[in-house]
Amino acid sequence: MSRRLVPVVPTRTPLQTRVLVVCLVTGFATLLDSAVLTVAAPALRDGLGASTVQLQWILAGYSLTFGLALVPAGRLGDRYGRPWFLVAGLVLFALTSLVGASARDADVLVVARLVQGVGAGTANPQVIGLLQDHFDGPARARSLGSYASTGAFAAVIAPLVGGVVLAAAGPAGWRISLVLTLPFALAAAVLCARFVPRAGRPLRSAPGIDPVGLALLSVTALGLLVPFVLPGSLAGRASWGAAAVVGATTLVWWERRYSRSGRTPVLSPELLRAPGFALGCLVATFTFGSALGFSAVLMIYLQEGAGLTPLQAGLATTPGALASVVAAHLSWRLVRRFGRAGVTAAVGAKIPVAVALLLAVLLLPDRFVVASLVVGQVLTGVTGGLSISTNQALTLDQAPTGQHGVAAGMLQVSQRLSATVCIAAMTGAFVGAAASPAGHDAALAGAVVVTALLAVAATVCSVLDDVLARRRRARAGSPAAEAALQPA
Known part of the structure; x- marks a missing residue:
């Protein structure tokens, strides 16, 4: 045969x-x-x-x-x-x-x-x-x-x-x-x-750079960052904060004007008006910034506060990173089953984890603090793995047709600028508090409180996004929408 x-x-x-x-x-x-x-x-x-x-x-x-x-x-x-x-x-x-x-x-x-x-x-x-x-x-x-x-x-x-x-x-x-x-x-x-x-001839139809919008975004970012790294008087810091407000206001005006001229702005007003996109960006901003900011603080604490070597500090944080990878691999099942509500639950779970970690830092003997931090990092890794990439996907899914590339850029920019401000603010506050009589444990507790507050802000935005999405589906009158509003 x-x-x-x-x-x-x-x-x-x-x-x-x-x-x-x-x-x-x-x-x-x-x-x-x-x-x-x-x-x-x-x-x-x-x-x-x-x-x-x-x-x-x-x-x-x-x-x-x-x-x-x-x-x-x-x-x-x-x-x-x-x-x-x-x-x-x-x-x-x-x-x-x-x-x-x-x-x-x-x-x-x-x-x-x-x-x-x-x-x-x-x-x-x-x-x-x-x-x-x-x-x-x-x-x-x-x-x-x-x-x-x-x-x-x-x-x-x-x-x-x-x-x-x-x-x-x-x-x-x-x-x-x-x-x-x-x-x-x-x-x-x-x-x-x-x-x-290499590509052939330049693609003239590609969007322009929007240099004015980029300059205004830079002014706004520096206005948010510099007060946390500027030594000196409160008046000096306040002037940079005022620059951020003026820069942000002018940026919104300019981007609307630039968009009406038919060109592609750095921050698309159409995207910011898209249901769910702005709130999803805020969720990403709060979660990404708090994760990187606390990671920087934790590494300094483990070495200078807990007295670990760099290798021991690396070993202490590895389980949390592994937990995040495993959770991210499973996160899409959560989204398929619960949608935005699943992401909201994962983001909200950061709050009790942060509260438990705060109590451990303040109340447990020093010899148990590192172990509690390892456990806390594992739990935080799970919540982050379940929520970060899934929130990004759900947020980008809200972008109007033809705006997905711009939406991805806006989302990445918001995450990076959030990381910049959170890293600068949290490390500066930690180092300053650690040098005071309160010591490293109190400084770490302050960083945990900031993380908890950012988790609350992210949860509020995610809940609001979920509620508004359910109302939009209900107004559409589809059977699937009505089913989504029913309690599980």
């Missing part, structure tokens, strides 16, 4: 494989970098003699420029070709990591981190764009899933890698931490330049 030979159709072309490798290596390098630096923060401060303000800028400045670079870099990539800007961003990222590692002064490292954030913010939107350009249908979903998994893997191993490097290299370990991702960034740049095809 003859057998019919069935040709094996490759699931991925060689070009797609090369593009995917470049994108995954890029994501790994840019996401690992900031997470590793958090572990090295105490050693870095001691090695350079950095002040609290300088440490805040070193930790938060990267997120600031990362967020501000996302939108213009994405639109330039749309117009002139993504590979060029991916290579440029990676080279800038790599060179500034080398400058930072060789810095003899904290101010040099501050500037290096700010410029490095521009490099990462230039490369990141090209990664998403390349995956969308070269993959379709289920293959696109798998490629984006691989990218998300790479980011999760970087988050899991970062504390351990940072701890191992600092344990092995001693006082110079923080310098090595800054160049850990250098080989990955250069490798991705070389692979992209060699294997990823």
